[in-house]
Amino acid sequence: xxxxxKIKTLYKDGMVNLNxxxxxxxxxxxxNAKESIFKEYPYGQDDKLSKKDKADFVRPGSYxxxxxxxxxxxxxxxxxxxxxxxxxxxxxxxxxTVASFYIRKTPKIYEKLNPHIDxxxxxxxxxxxxxxxxxxxxxxxxxxxxxxxxx
Numbered sequence: 001x002x003x004x005x006k007i008k009t010l011y012k013d014g015m016v017n018l019n020x021x022x023x024x025x026x027x028x029x030x031x032n033a034k035e036s037i038f039k040e041y042p043y044g045q046d047d048k049l050s051k052k053d054k055a056d057f058v059r060p061g062s063y064x065x066x067x068x069x070x071x072x073x074x075x076x077x078x079x080x081x082x083x084x085x086x087x088x089x090x091x092x093x094x095x096x097t098v099a100s101f102y103i104r105k106t107p108k109i110y111e112k113l114n115p116h117i118d119x120x121x122x123x124x125x126x127x128x129x130x131x132x133x134x135x136x137x138x139x140x141x142x143x144x145x146x147x148x149x150x151x
Contacts, residue, residue: 002086010091014146021083026074027129033072034129037065038105055107062104069101084125091123103129 002018010016022030038044043052044063052063068075078084079098088096099122126141 002083002090007087007090010087013143015141015143018083018087021081022078026077029074030078030127031129033074034103034105037068037072037103038063041065044105062106064102064104066100066102068103075101075103078125078127088123096123 006016006018041051042063043055045066046052047066049067065071079101
């Protein structure tokens with residue numbers, strides 16, 4: 001069960017770290033599946049699900065796999081996770097809909113992606129499958145930015 005404190009932090013800050021909500025075996029399987037799919041699709045897919053053959057970006061700074069559950073069904077276990085389901089139900093109601101589910105790889109690039117606001121009006125989960133150290137800086141969340149007006 002997700003604590004009341006975690007739910008309050010989510011509403012207050014717009015984000016919360018749930019730490020270890022997946023068992024180690026599942027995490028290992030997810031990491032292996034991620035490595036396998038990006039070996040097959042090193043530059044991800046375009047918006048029509050075709051394999052990209054060069055390092056241009058469909059979305060700034062990321063190589064995307066849009067049909068990840070069809071490619072690697074193990075990723076459906078994320079949607080089945082009791083903590084994910086509990087938070088989604090508490091925040092969005094029991095009849096919530098998953099609008100998109102994808103995986104992305106952020107390659108090392110020498111340009112910056114400016115701060116931006118992602119989709120608003122829903123709930124997003126970011127599950128990091130790579131070890132990211134503080135000096136790498138690929139992902140950053142600004143607390144309380146969910147309270148800002150849409151861009």
